[in-house]
Amino acid sequence: MAESWFFADPQGMARNAVPADRTAHMIAGVDPECFETDDAEYLADDGSACSGLIAEVKRRGKLAQYKRAPWVSTDDARYPHRTRAKHPKHYLEWLCRDARDKRCTAWREVAVGGEALAELDWTSVLSNAQHCGFARSFVEDIAIAIGATVPGPPGARFEPLTRFRTPGATGVLRNL
Numbered sequence: 001m002a003e004s005w006f007f008a009d010p011q012g013m014a015r016n017a018v019p020a021d022r023t024a025h026m027i028a029g030v031d032p033e034c035f036e037t038d039d040a041e042y043l044a045d046d047g048s049a050c051s052g053l054i055a056e057v058k059r060r061g062k063l064a065q066y067k068r069a070p071w072v073s074t075d076d077a078r079y080p081h082r083t084r085a086k087h088p089k090h091y092l093e094w095l096c097r098d099a100r101d102k103r104c105t106a107w108r109e110v111a112v113g114g115e116a117l118a119e120l121d122w123t124s125v126l127s128n129a130q131h132c133g134f135a136r137s138f139v140e141d142i143a144i145a146i147g148a149t150v151p152g153p154p155g156a157r158f159e160p161l162t163r164f165r166t167p168g169a170t171g172v173l174r175n176l
Contacts, residue, residue, distance in 0.1 A: 001035070003088040005135055006116060008032040008125040015116035016107060018095045031131040035088040042094050043084060047072040050097075050104035069097070069104040089113075126152035133159035 006012035013024055025039040026032070037043075047053070047069030057064045071090040075083045084090060089109070096107035107113070122139060125132050129152065136152060137159045143150045150156075 001088050002117060003092055003113065004032045004035040005120060005125050005132065006092065007035065007088060008128070008132055009121045010124055011121060012116065013095065015119050016092055016096065017112055018092070022095050024091070024095060031133075032125075033132050033134050035091075036086050037091055038085070039091070042071065042091060045069070045071065045094060047104060049099050052098070052100040052102050053104040056102040066103050069094075123151050126150075126156065129153040129156040131157075133157045
């Protein structure tokens with residue numbers, strides 16, 4: 001998920017309008033593209049404080065677009081990679097939680113996330129040679145297309161499944 005890159009940008013939380021008194025808690029050393037948080041408060045939040053969402057559901061019943069806070073999900077053992085702890089978008093929504101909002105969050109993927117992505121500090125995202133291989137491969141695609149060099153440290157890891165120079169890969173932007 002592109003939202004994982006925000007956690008590799010030192011200004012990523014500010015770019016996503018996360019209130020200054022809320023700190024993102026990541027498991028140390030984990031590649032942001034393998035996002036995982038150990039934030040106990042987030043992992044335990046059941047959305048019961050979402051007064052705006054609760055009022056909207058009571059008012060509109062089955063017609064309410066959102067029935068629960070976006071981060072409230074049930075983990076399914078069949079999909080171990082789809083847990084709450086490994087979902088960067090839901091974590092951003094929780095970090096920007098607003099109990100009065102009808103979705104219980106001020107974070108919006110297009111309006112807030114889109115602007116944050118446009119301002120992303122790619123140099124920071126690509127600064128760890130062992131992290132963000134998908135992002136690096138994406139940037140490499142664009143660099144090859146325009147004849148530029150890929151930012152980042154020498155010997156950096158690229159994601160082999162999407163890398164331009166992977167045998168059999170097509171000449172398209174595979175990362176979109």
